[in-house]
Amino acid sequence: MSSAPRVLRAGERGILLEFDSLAAAVGCRAALSRAAIPGVEDAVSGARTVMLRFDPAMTSREAVAAAVTAIEPEPGLLPRSGAPVEIPVVYDSADLVSTAALLGLSVDGLIAAHTGRTWVCAFGGFAPGFGYLVSDEPSLDVPRLETPRTRVPAGAVGLAGEFSGVYPRASPGGWRLIGRTDVPMWSPERTPPALLAVGSAVRFVEAGRS
Amino acid sequence: MSALEVTGVGLLATVQDRGRFGLLDQGVGVSGAADGASAALGNRLVANAPDAAVIEALFGSLAVRARGTVVVAVTGAYCPLTVTARDGRTRGAAMYELITLADGDELRLGAPSTGLRAYLAVRGGADVPAVLGSRSTDTLAGLGPAALGVGDLLPIGDLVDGEPVVDAVAAPWGTGASAPVAVLDALLGPRDDWFAPAAIALLRTREFTVAPASDRVGVRLEGPAPLERSVTRELPSEPVATGSLQVPADGHPLVFLADHPVTGGYPVIAVLTEASIACAAQLAPGARVRFRLR
Numbered sequence: 001m002s003s004a005p006r007v008l009r010a011g012e013r014g015i016l017l018e019f020d021s022l023a024a025a026v027g028c029r030a031a032l033s034r035a036a037i038p039g040v041e042d043a044v045s046g047a048r049t050v051m052l053r054f055d056p057a058m059t060s061r062e063a064v065a066a067a068v069t070a071i072e073p074e075p076g077l078l079p080r081s082g083a084p085v086e087i088p089v090v091y092d093s094a095d096l097v098s099t100a101a102l103l104g105l106s107v108d109g110l111i112a113a114h115t116g117r118t119w120v121c122a123f124g125g126f127a128p129g130f131g132y133l134v135s136d137e138p139s140l141d142v143p144r145l146e147t148p149r150t151r152v153p154a155g156a157v158g159l160a161g162e163f164s165g166v167y168p169r170a171s172p173g174g175w176r177l178i179g180r181t182d183v184p185m186w187s188p189e190r191t192p193p194a195l196l197a198v199g200s201a202v203r204f205v206e207a208g209r210s
Numbered sequence: 211m212s213a214l215e216v217t218g219v220g221l222l223a224t225v226q227d228r229g230r231f232g233l234l235d236q237g238v239g240v241s242g243a244a245d246g247a248s249a250a251l252g253n254r255l256v257a258n259a260p261d262a263a264v265i266e267a268l269f270g271s272l273a274v275r276a277r278g279t280v281v282v283a284v285t286g287a288y289c290p291l292t293v294t295a296r297d298g299r300t301r302g303a304a305m306y307e308l309i310t311l312a313d314g315d316e317l318r319l320g321a322p323s324t325g326l327r328a329y330l331a332v333r334g335g336a337d338v339p340a341v342l343g344s345r346s347t348d349t350l351a352g353l354g355p356a357a358l359g360v361g362d363l364l365p366i367g368d369l370v371d372g373e374p375v376v377d378a379v380a381a382p383w384g385t386g387a388s389a390p391v392a393v394l395d396a397l398l399g400p401r402d403d404w405f406a407p408a409a410i411a412l413l414r415t416r417e418f419t420v421a422p423a424s425d426r427v428g429v430r431l432e433g434p435a436p437l438e439r440s441v442t443r444e445l446p447s448e449p450v451a452t453g454s455l456q457v458p459a460d461g462h463p464l465v466f467l468a469d470h471p472v473t474g475g476y477p478v479i480a481v482l483t484e485a486s487i488a489c490a491a492q493l494a495p496g497a498r499v500r501f502r503l504r
């Protein structure tokens with residue numbers, strides 16, 4: 001592996017692999033999904049990390065760590081599915097103007113940057129159906145809000161750090177909101193219930209603005 | 211077909227099984243019984259398959275009436291039990307024993323003297339519809355059956371595995387008053403190096419108190435002082451394990467239980483052992499806790 005991850009202990013049956021970059025974490029996760037490690041029950045991704053849960057009756061922390069470092073990672077931030085999922089967005093949310101200003105862009109410029117690139121779902125978490133979307137285009141990196149909102153509506157499209165994402169349902173949240181969509185990100189009746197999987201490609205399409 | 215009719219609920223009663231697996235990437239955690247050991251013991255007492263669903267009753271205070279003959283066992287938090295027959299006659303029953311309820315018998319769990327969550331296992335399992343492969347109510351994700359209410363009728367399934375072989379077992383953690391201070395075992399990491407040595411020392415040596423805002427997501431703890439970080443930059447969101455001792459911005463740790471979020475943005479200083487996760491799920495607000503770190 002080009003740059004070996006740090007191997008951190010996460011309880012009796014977990015190890016947390018920490019990488020230098022999101023791309024390296026995503027690349028390792030992609031490789032892991034093709035090469036099953038004996039005794040490993042599941043894997044979860046983070047922004048710089050992959051956590052593996054193993055069965056201590058079948059394997060050991062050391063054996064899992066050795067197996068992981070022997071796996072050749074795949075290239076990082078590449079979509080791993082076919083046609084991109086298109087998400088129509090109305091760009092009219094509360095933080096649109098201030099977020100554009102933070103990035104030194106006009107509102108048009110921000111919308112063009114958000115819609116003009118292919119995003120990739122790097123990992124899930126936070127809430128059912130929430131995907132952390134990244135791209136290898138120049139970053140739209142903005143800090144989270146100082147004070148998170150106590151309620152963000154379902155379908156809100158936001159930016160935070162190096163990520164974009166769509167809130168699957170109403171929840172508290174600290175991302176800067178630039179738009180909204182009607183596309184359901186999560187429906188338990190659907191198989192799989194989440195619209196996005198790790199590796200899904202996403203294009204945002206402008207469906208209107210204020 | 212036999213069933214259990216819910217005739218009383220206390221603070222919260224939910225159906226739980228071993229949990230919902232394979233959906234972590236979609237942001238859905240495992241959920242399942244918060245004290246998995248007690249739920250599993252209940253299923254073994256009534257000779258259920260391990261996947262059978264039980265009722266988790268927060269602070270006991272649950273009542274059910276049998277429709278048809280039903281065999282149950284109650285484990286976990288130590289509650290007084292009574293069985294009232296249809297003719298009004300009442301008989302005693304004990305925790306951790308097989309209880310046969312005749313048609314019309316009502317089983318009542320009182321408030322526990324020890325522990326927080328009682329488990330009612332019914333032979334055959336609570337047969338509510340599974341959602342995404344599990345009958346568990348995930349309070350964070352909003353998945354699975356609604357919390358139980360008075361009047362609900364729980365059908366009983368056929369997830370049995372052989373016949374019951376014992377009538378009763380000893381309560382795993384005693385029957386009397388709680389230990390004055392619960393001791394939880396935890397393994398340092400993954401982010402213990404984000405904390406000042408004083409924070410590790412505080413966690414190792416001082417007592418913490420369970421705060422009232424605790425729930426199935428986590429046991430919130432209040433210590434004598436906040437746990438101070440040596441690394442103060444923001445932590446990129448990372449996966450968290452059940453039993454993680456996460457330290458949010460205010461420095462007061464919480465132990466993640468069954469309904470914890472899949473990822474988190476605050477450092478985890480240590481992770482409880484499996485046995486201590488079950489123990490943590492039984493800590494009521496006001497309980498005192500100490501950590502044994504390794």
